[in-house]
Amino acid sequence: MSLFTSIGRYTLFVRGLISKPERFSVFWERTLHEMTAIGVGSLGIVAAISLSVGAVTTVQTAYQLITGLVPRSIISTILRDSTILELAPTITCLVLAGKVGANIASELGNMSVSEQIDALDVMGVNSASYLVLPKIVAGLFVIPLLIIIAMTLGIIGGYWAGVMGGAISPRDFSEGILNDFRGFTVVFSFIKSITFAFIITSISSFHGYYTRGGALEVGRSSTKAVVYSCVGILFSDFILAQMLLEN
Amino acid sequence: MIEIKNIYKSFNDKYVLEDVSAIFEKGKTNLVIGASGSGKSVLMKCLVGLESIDQGQILYDNRDFANLGYEAKKVVRREIGMLFQGAALFDSLSVEENVGFPLKMFSDLHKSEQMDRINFCLKCVNLENSNKKFPSEISGGMKKRVGIARAIALNPEYLFCDEPNSGLDPLTSRVIDELIKEITQEFQITTIINSHDMKTVMDLGDSICFIHKGIMWWQGNNKEIMNSGNPELDTFLKAYLF
Numbered sequence: 001m002s003l004f005t006s007i008g009r010y011t012l013f014v015r016g017l018i019s020k021p022e023r024f025s026v027f028w029e030r031t032l033h034e035m036t037a038i039g040v041g042s043l044g045i046v047a048a049i050s051l052s053v054g055a056v057t058t059v060q061t062a063y064q065l066i067t068g069l070v071p072r073s074i075i076s077t078i079l080r081d082s083t084i085l086e087l088a089p090t091i092t093c094l095v096l097a098g099k100v101g102a103n104i105a106s107e108l109g110n111m112s113v114s115e116q117i118d119a120l121d122v123m124g125v126n127s128a129s130y131l132v133l134p135k136i137v138a139g140l141f142v143i144p145l146l147i148i149i150a151m152t153l154g155i156i157g158g159y160w161a162g163v164m165g166g167a168i169s170p171r172d173f174s175e176g177i178l179n180d181f182r183g184f185t186v187v188f189s190f191i192k193s194i195t196f197a198f199i200i201t202s203i204s205s206f207h208g209y210y211t212r213g214g215a216l217e218v219g220r221s222s223t224k225a226v227v228y229s230c231v232g233i234l235f236s237d238f239i240l241a242q243m244l245l246e247n
Numbered sequence: 248m249i250e251i252k253n254i255y256k257s258f259n260d261k262y263v264l265e266d267v268s269a270i271f272e273k274g275k276t277n278l279v280i281g282a283s284g285s286g287k288s289v290l291m292k293c294l295v296g297l298e299s300i301d302q303g304q305i306l307y308d309n310r311d312f313a314n315l316g317y318e319a320k321k322v323v324r325r326e327i328g329m330l331f332q333g334a335a336l337f338d339s340l341s342v343e344e345n346v347g348f349p350l351k352m353f354s355d356l357h358k359s360e361q362m363d364r365i366n367f368c369l370k371c372v373n374l375e376n377s378n379k380k381f382p383s384e385i386s387g388g389m390k391k392r393v394g395i396a397r398a399i400a401l402n403p404e405y406l407f408c409d410e411p412n413s414g415l416d417p418l419t420s421r422v423i424d425e426l427i428k429e430i431t432q433e434f435q436i437t438t439i440i441n442s443h444d445m446k447t448v449m450d451l452g453d454s455i456c457f458i459h460k461g462i463m464w465w466q467g468n469n470k471e472i473m474n475s476g477n478p479e480l481d482t483f484l485k486a487y488l489f
């Protein structure tokens with residue numbers, strides 16, 4: 001299938017999702033279920049990665065600023081900006097593309113090859129909307145919350161590594177964190193996380209929903225979902241940075 | 248009653264159904280038989296709207312299904328029950344939730360009334376003590392019975408069964424056949440069955456359509472099939488009987 005055909009099918013797929021749910025109570029129930037699966041299910045890995053990335057960023061920044069000419073507080077300033085602007089949203093979403101994206105694609109792929117999606121269609125249920133819309137809505141709510149947690153834990157991880165490792169004093173760390181803080185960086189990170197959440201859930205759902213064949217194709221769909229989600233995240237990351245951070 | 252008139256269906260310019268016409272009557276078990284790749288599964292998919300047709304008409308009690316709009320099609324679809332080859336039960340839902348799914352989505356019944364209906368449907372298929380089990384915990388025959396219970400939950404006018412006996416032992420196959428026959432007669436449903444199983448054909452074939460290479464070759468019933476005089480059908484029958 002050519003790239004343009006795929007983009008066209010994806011666009012039609014997303015357009016087809018926008019419909020009134022058959023039963024709002026069922027939609028709400030499914031959305032809450034997906035929020036739990038995406039949010040609570042990913043909390044552990046997001047926490048571990050954020051703490052680790054924050055700690056490593058601090059240690060590596062301190063290593064490069066060994067000269068005494070630069071104030072030590074700059075370490076936490078760099079940690080803050082890199083965590084908020086890039087590390088928390090992008091790294092976390094790349095990890096979520098692997099975890100959540102593969103999960104969504106394999107779930108829908110398995111439903112497709114075992115005729116469960118056909119069963120919904122025959123009943124008169126808009127299967128795409130019933131299965132996919134709750135995942136996208138849940139992702140749009142929960143992934144930005146995970147990013148906020150990732151930002152917080154990234155800075156905590158940096159503090160822990162910097163202070164415990166003797167690279168920066170608690171006072172310098174606090175000073176650097178507060179120094180020249182621009183609120184827009186958080187807004188920008190929020191915009192990115194919402195965009196990435198849509199990319200992960202919709203691309204993974206698209207690949208899972210259109211799986212045909214058997215177990216082998218389910219595996220291929222999961223792989224494609226992760227690869228295309230990651231490419232989509234990195235591409236949109238650049239576009240958003242160009243559009244919103246230009247001086 | 249379902250009437251199909253001059254249906255054509257192609258994939259990549261190759262016709263898999265050509266000028267197929269038939270009448271499937273209410274209260275009867277209508278069988279569609281044919282070898283693998285003959286087009287009977289495509290015909291069933293076209294009938295339930297999972298595949299579109301190139302030409303022709305599919306009339307559900309004079310409603311031209313293929314040419315209806317999305318919302319009008321949904322109304323017809325809610326009158327359809329379907330038993331899939333692999334049962335197609337929702338893995339994440341229990342037996343009771345699977346049967347109750349159409350009720351939850353489309354009926355205005357209170358929860359207790361829904362539960363009564365679920366229990367009634369499970370009783371119809373002799374599955375009264377498996378409500379809380381999940382599809383992974385039950386046998387193939389039980390899955391098919393749950394599939395039938397789900398298909399009849401909304402009192403359908405039309406019941407489609409895609410190879411209801413595939414993968415089942417002969418004894419369980421007969422149980423499933425009996426269930427389909429009883430349900431069809433008791434609730435006066437228009438039932439259409441795709442099958443390879445000659446025992447099913449002989450037991451349930453109130454009306455039989457034989458499809459070969461996408462063309463309807465013969466129509467009749469289980470009393471006439473052995474003396475059809477149709478060479479293609481005779482070859483097909485011999486392959487199963489001897």
